[in-house]
Amino acid sequence: MTTGDNLLDEFRRARRTGDPRITPEGREILRRITSGDLADEFADSLAMISQNDPALGSDDQVTPTA
């Protein structure tokens, strides 16, 4: 591998490893929110934020159920 290849590989690994500040406890919470039992509630909450902020735009997402 060239120096450039090695550097790009380091960048890729850093990107795929995630942020070192994330704790095991936080990782579990964030996984539940983004790919677990709370994923749809998270989408609804984001839609609600847009609905309440006219600058963001209010009519582009699913209607929040919560």
Next chain:
Amino acid sequence: MIVVDEYLAVRSLVGDLPADLPDDFLGVPISAHWRLLQRIHAPGNGQLSQLLALLPENDREALRSPHPHVVEILDPRPYLDEAAQISARFGGTGWLVAEAITAALHHGRELWYRNERNIGARTRIIAAELGVRILVAR
């Protein structure tokens, strides 16, 4: 650079990116990051908010200010005028849609999502008209 939604931005922070997401630098539009910040700083009363309130400070800091080597918060200023044109031409889209579409036009003509519910109807229509692909990582 791949433009991603809030879900993929958070998953990048925990080192849990879907295998089918292309291996490239990740960028999240500032309006999407704004929504994430709103959820952190102005929590509601539901289970989601209660869980977010339990996040350790280190994790909250990572969400608030992500390292750009993991996910970059995209600077919209260079294409602000284009975003305004898109918004105006499509009947006033609001900042969230206009910024996401414009960011995609500048970064690979793709928008990556993790959850179908996070893709708006107008985003789909405008993306199709402008040749931007909407993709969902599994």
